[in-house]
Amino acid sequence: MKKLTYETYLTGKASSTDKLPLIILLHFMGSSPDRFFELLLKDFDYPARVIAPYGQYTYKEQYSWFPDSIYNENEADQSRFIDELTGVLLENVECWVQEFSTQGKPIYLGVSQGGDVCFTLASRYGDRFRLCLPIAGRLLVEGIVGKKNGGIVRIHHGIQDPIVPITRAREAAKQLLSAGIDAELREYDDTGHATPLKMRKAIFEDIQASIRD
Numbered sequence: 001m002k003k004l005t006y007e008t009y010l011t012g013k014a015s016s017t018d019k020l021p022l023i024i025l026l027h028f029m030g031s032s033p034d035r036f037f038e039l040l041l042k043d044f045d046y047p048a049r050v051i052a053p054y055g056q057y058t059y060k061e062q063y064s065w066f067p068d069s070i071y072n073e074n075e076a077d078q079s080r081f082i083d084e085l086t087g088v089l090l091e092n093v094e095c096w097v098q099e100f101s102t103q104g105k106p107i108y109l110g111v112s113q114g115g116d117v118c119f120t121l122a123s124r125y126g127d128r129f130r131l132c133l134p135i136a137g138r139l140l141v142e143g144i145v146g147k148k149n150g151g152i153v154r155i156h157h158g159i160q161d162p163i164v165p166i167t168r169a170r171e172a173a174k175q176l177l178s179a180g181i182d183a184e185l186r187e188y189d190d191t192g193h194a195t196p197l198k199m200r201k202a203i204f205e206d207i208q209a210s211i212r213d
């Protein structure tokens with residue numbers, strides 16, 4: 001198994017010895033676990049453990065999940081690469097669940113490149129999570145597989161996103177729903193390829209609702 005390097009964080013009033021919900025945080029291109037946690041979950045005031053792995057490539061002195069060259073490839077080849085990466089991630093998460101006292105199935109949250117990975121998780125591995133949050137990502141997988149007792153998918157996307165058009169998020173939601181997956185799309189006016197406060201608040205609400213169910 002290829003081991004991913006990662007950082008861990010606690011939210012709310014959690015203690016490291018508590019049995020906690022596990023949130024897997026997947027950063028965007030040109031970020032890092034510390035930066036991404038500060039941006040997205042620093043103010044999440046609910047007890048949880050966050051594990052944020054590092055992308056396996058470097059980009060502008062930070063990290064990337066994909067090599068730069070991937071964007072010169074067609075989307076079918078990109079999808080195959082992301083599917084292999086997702087398999088590596090899931091193997092690591094299995095180990096983390098054993099290492100850290102974990103309550104329920106993991107929650108996955110990813111933005112941009114991390115959102116691409118989350119869409120692959122949502123489309124093929126629904127039985128491996130309680131909640132999956134693809135944000136500003138792309139669904140590249142063909143042949144979506146709905147899983148019995150699968151988790152829920154909540155997509156967050158800016159209507160003005162110039163990098164991943166909102167039409168892609170809308171089509172992704174339709175495809176997931178057609179496969180019997182519990183998926184909803186949250187759209188945000190005046191928002192581009194970003195995670196403004198109103199989106200972060202909605203993400204917090206989605207996470208808390210899934211933990212309480």
